[in-house]
Amino acid sequence: MELKMTTLPPPHGGNLVDRVVRDPERGKKLAAGCSAVYDIKPTLYKDMPVRNVYREIMSICYGFFSPVEGSMTSAELESLLEKRRLLSGWVFPYPMLFDISKEDHKKLGVTSGDRLLLRLKGQPFAILDIEEVYEINPGEVATRTFGTPEANPEVVKVPFDFKHPGFTIYSAFNPIILAGKYRIINEPKLRKPFDRFWYPPAKSREEFKKRGWTTVIAHQTRNVPHVGHEALMRNAAFIGDIKPCDGIIVNAIIGAKRIGDYPDEAIVEAHEMVNLAGYVNPKRHLVTMCLWDMRYGNPIESLLHGIIRQNMGVSYHMFGRDHAALGPYYDMYAAQILWEKGIPSFGFEAPPYAVPQGLYMRPQNMAEFWYCPHCGEVTYSENCTHKDELQRFSGSFIRSLLAEGVFPPPVIMRREVYQIVLKWWKEFGYPFNNKRYLTEREKELEVDLPPMEIPKFK
Amino acid sequence: MNYLAVLLDSKRISDIKGSPLESKVTDMFGGAIKALIIEVPENLAGKIIENLPGARLDARFFIEEAPIAFKRALFEKIKTMKSIGAEVIDAVLTDLPKIKELAAKESESLPIPDVDISEALGLQKKAA
Numbered sequence: 001m002e003l004k005m006t007t008l009p010p011p012h013g014g015n016l017v018d019r020v021v022r023d024p025e026r027g028k029k030l031a032a033g034c035s036a037v038y039d040i041k042p043t044l045y046k047d048m049p050v051r052n053v054y055r056e057i058m059s060i061c062y063g064f065f066s067p068v069e070g071s072m073t074s075a076e077l078e079s080l081l082e083k084r085r086l087l088s089g090w091v092f093p094y095p096m097l098f099d100i101s102k103e104d105h106k107k108l109g110v111t112s113g114d115r116l117l118l119r120l121k122g123q124p125f126a127i128l129d130i131e132e133v134y135e136i137n138p139g140e141v142a143t144r145t146f147g148t149p150e151a152n153p154e155v156v157k158v159p160f161d162f163k164h165p166g167f168t169i170y171s172a173f174n175p176i177i178l179a180g181k182y183r184i185i186n187e188p189k190l191r192k193p194f195d196r197f198w199y200p201p202a203k204s205r206e207e208f209k210k211r212g213w214t215t216v217i218a219h220q221t222r223n224v225p226h227v228g229h230e231a232l233m234r235n236a237a238f239i240g241d242i243k244p245c246d247g248i249i250v251n252a253i254i255g256a257k258r259i260g261d262y263p264d265e266a267i268v269e270a271h272e273m274v275n276l277a278g279y280v281n282p283k284r285h286l287v288t289m290c291l292w293d294m295r296y297g298n299p300i301e302s303l304l305h306g307i308i309r310q311n312m313g314v315s316y317h318m319f320g321r322d323h324a325a326l327g328p329y330y331d332m333y334a335a336q337i338l339w340e341k342g343i344p345s346f347g348f349e350a351p352p353y354a355v356p357q358g359l360y361m362r363p364q365n366m367a368e369f370w371y372c373p374h375c376g377e378v379t380y381s382e383n384c385t386h387k388d389e390l391q392r393f394s395g396s397f398i399r400s401l402l403a404e405g406v407f408p409p410p411v412i413m414r415r416e417v418y419q420i421v422l423k424w425w426k427e428f429g430y431p432f433n434n435k436r437y438l439t440e441r442e443k444e445l446e447v448d449l450p451p452m453e454i455p456k457f458k
Numbered sequence: 459m460n461y462l463a464v465l466l467d468s469k470r471i472s473d474i475k476g477s478p479l480e481s482k483v484t485d486m487f488g489g490a491i492k493a494l495i496i497e498v499p500e501n502l503a504g505k506i507i508e509n510l511p512g513a514r515l516d517a518r519f520f521i522e523e524a525p526i527a528f529k530r531a532l533f534e535k536i537k538t539m540k541s542i543g544a545e546v547i548d549a550v551l552t553d554l555p556k557i558k559e560l561a562a563k564e565s566e567s568l569p570i571p572d573v574d575i576s577e578a579l580g581l582q583k584k585a586a
Contacts, residue, residue: 260514273581394517397518397522400522403568411490412487419574419575420575422571
């Protein structure tokens with residue numbers, strides 16, 4: 001029996017999607033064949049940006065969401081909502097849709113067979129080859145995406161509402177869907193500091209090979225790391241083959257966030273500081289990112305995380321309590337339940353790695369790391385029995401500490417990591433991710449587009 | 459039951475020195491942080507979260523990220539009433555309009571801690 005893992009896992013669906021035209025001349029030619037142009041707009045809820053479809057287009061075209069290649073048809077959407085499978089049979093969790101208003105549809109006058117030019121920040125960005133135009137009921141899509149206590153009693157505890165960001169995103173969709181494949185025709189340049197964390201699947205696989213990594217574990221993040229996160233990463237990485245994992249990747253989800261969360265710039269740089277300051281050797285630690293407006297869908301989101309990271313070449317993924325969760329909607333262990341035994345009502349009679357056309361990547365369901373004064377260290381909850389003395393880590397608690405001007409002690413946060421938080425506090429102000437930051441960020445986005453001249457459209 | 463931790467820096471610790479509150483100080487993270495922990499009944503927790511921007515319940519059932527104006531007013535009530543019972547929450551909530559007014563200005567008025575960040579910047583520069 002071969003115990004050593006010698007290759008990276010295959011991409012989800014068999015092949016990595018690459019729908020990026022890197023030759024500007026070819027891009028221009030494709031743009032010239034378009035019948036209409038549409039300026040991408042953010043999805044708004046109460047005048048605040050909650051999503052920008054450009055992030056989905058980037059993640060699809062660069063292969064993070066392989067095998068998805070575009071905005072889903074009505075049949076694909078139905079298949080996905082019914083059983084979390086694409087029409088090809090591959091597991092996939094979320095609807096990926098290009099939505100526009102009825103007024104915009106009327107103005108554009110496009111239909112199936114047309115090619116639509118998508119402009120971002122005033123420049124040509126991508127094309128959409130329209131296969132189908134159909135109408136959705138956004139509220140119904142939102143409800144079916146996340147589930148209900150009646151339909152998904154295993155894990156959904158209370159009905160979703162507008163306090164849930166993911167439910168809000170889908171509910172705020174426009175009703176007209178243009179389905180079809182995307183192609184980026186004008187390759188965007190990632191802005192600083194995001195550029196150095198941009199490892200699309202083909203590049204991350206190349207990087208892993210260069211580093212000689214065949215066993216890699218992923219850590220999902222939307223937070224600045226505290227010492228508990230660090231302990232989680234280091235300990236979870238002890239899984240591997242005949243030795244612990246070669247590499248640990250942190251993959252930050254970059255996109256619209258809630259007021260009060262840390263700015264994305266602080267999140268990626270603070271994780272990087274964990275290796276720059278030597279707490280985890282940079283030779284086995286890599287910080288990366290994926291563009292996605294987080295839906296906070298706990299088990300559903302964990303599936304997407306699995307797909308993104310498997311596509312990047314990751315063999316293992318850490319899933320904790322309340323994974324990508326918010327509020328009381330899901331069982332706090334819903335993601336771990338999915339990866340341990342499946343959730344039949346969501347189409348998983350078995351865990352996602354044990355169903356046909358499921359994932360190859362393996363879960364690492366982790367309990368908690370807490371600080372135990374009795375042990376005098378950060379310890380794993382399944383080891384430590386000093387339940388009356390433990391101190392749980394809490395991102396909210398740490399943000400409260402920072403706001404009150406309390407220097408976080410080293411048992412909570414590394415001083416170098418704290419300094420990075422201050423760096424971005426100086427830049428963007430407080431509270432973190434304030435209204436001004438969210439609005440301005442949505443204008444600037446994470447990318448710039450080179451100028452590209454194209455024919456004039458009506 | 460929900461909870462609220464009122465953090466104690468050296469100034470606050472000296473403010474409660476000699477009072478019955480001194481014996482109620484809790485060590486957090488092995489004594490690295492000192493705090494007064496208040497038990498907050500569900501109805502009062504709901505009122506705080508509903509009325510104060512940013513306030514949320516974390517996985518430990520602690521109310522966190524309440525505006526600093528609220529935390530300051532709460533500490534003053536604790537000091538005056540020499541209690542960490544639910545009555546201090548009741549008392550501070552009577553000042554809600556004033557607290558909300560101060561909280562609204564926090565985004566402009568909260569000072570950035572005066573901490574030297576050159577160590578982290580140096581590490582970034584070295585890696586670039």
